[in-house]
Amino acid sequence: MTEASNHKDEASPQPRSLAEKLEHLLAVTTPSGQRPPSNEEVATAINIAAGDKTISATYVWQLRTGRKTNPTMRHLEALAQYCGVSAAYFLDEDESRKIDDQLSLLEALKQTDTRDIALRSTGLSESSRRALHSMIDQLRKLEGLQDEPGTGP
Incomplete structure (x- = not known):
């Protein structure tokens, strides 16, 4: 960003x-x-x-x-x-x-990696997508990044 x-x-x-x-x-x-x-x-x-x-x-x-x-x-x-x-x-x-x-x-x-993550999440259950979202939130916190608008589960 x-x-x-x-x-x-x-x-x-x-x-x-x-x-x-x-x-x-x-x-x-x-x-x-x-x-x-x-x-x-x-x-x-x-x-x-x-x-x-x-x-x-x-x-x-x-x-x-x-x-x-x-x-x-x-x-x-x-x-x-x-x-x-x-x-x-x-x-x-x-x-x-x-x-x-x-x-x-x-x-x-x-960004190729971002696109790949989005494409690979296609077909996952709602609970798996929530888990992926939680992991991304944790990684963003670890790297000192703020949440982006519109990133809710």
């Missing part, structure tokens, strides 16, 4: 800024082992997809750094489409948290 997604562990989390949400989204939607896209790469991809000049690299930079905080809906929709999420990600804190949870799951499933 990325450091930016630790917001879920707080009892009463503060709403994140547009810049924080955008940076987090660009980081978690970047394939493993690659750097997040540059402002120029984001703007170019959005403009190509739109078929016209929708956004500039400078404006992407301003949004990513918090220098601009009130983009148009057209810009939000273009950024959301680029990242493969709903524009509601930027507008609604509950929706962004829900999408972050889904992205965390996808990120975890990219």
